[in-house]
Amino acid sequence: TKSEMKQGFGSSGAVVVATLGALNEFFQTGINKEKIYNLGCKTIWEVQGYGSGIDIAAATYGGIVKFLKGEIPEKVEFKDFPIVVGNTGFKAKSKPIIESVQVFEKKYPEVFESIYDNIGQLTKRALQAFKENDLETLGELMNINHGFLYALGVSSEILEKLVFASRKAGALGAKLSGAGIGDNMIALASPGSEKKIAEAIREAGGEPTVARIDEGLKIEEVK
Structure with a gap:
């Protein structure tokens, strides 16, 4: 398959987060963004075998995010x-x-x-x-x-x-x-x-x- 998404824009992370968000809404599981972020990181690591999780953080929380691997991302006002x-x-x-x-x-x-x-x-x-x-x-x-x-x-x-x-x-x-x-x-x-x-x-x-x-x-x- 060929994707029209540009390279280097974290599209893999965005697709994972969007899919988790859609499933959460469809099944009404009620999980919050922190849980979606954690599930997204686990998914990327299982598929790719590596990754900091920053693409998942950006796709989940949006805006400007203070990111430290192993910690929950923190939104920054701007x-x-x-x-x-x-x-x-x-x-x-x-x-x-x-x-x-x-x-x-x-x-x-x-x-x-x-x-x-x-x-x-x-x-x-x-x-x-x-x-x-x-x-x-x-x-x-x-x-x-x-x-x-x-x-x-x-x-x-x-x-x-x-x-x-x-x-x-x-x-x-x-x-x-x-x-x-x-x-x-x-x-x-x-x-x-x-x-x-x-x-x-x-x-x-x-x-x-x-x-x-x-x-x-x-x-x-x-x-």
């Missing part, structure tokens, strides 16, 4: 988060990317630990920026985060082209998204700059999508 997604055009397989990072960790344990800790600190600061609706700081943190991910070896030539094209077009920040190597990058747009950034991504060889944050799992009745 005013606006105008992003442009740039698709590289090819699907990156997560498992070999994860394995390459593990090789890096074993070869340079001190360096890896430092990068990992710094990414954690960036995330905490980004959480504060979200709460304060400080898009400029958030963009700067995205750029720094991308630098760390590049150092871990999970970027690629096409991702770098799209990231730097976005920044040149006025993005407040831009970074790779997901496992890296392929799939997508995201750019944080200043108000009104989305179209310019999207065109820059297209000219750099990517497929842009101007996106807005959605609400996650919801039930709609189709008559």
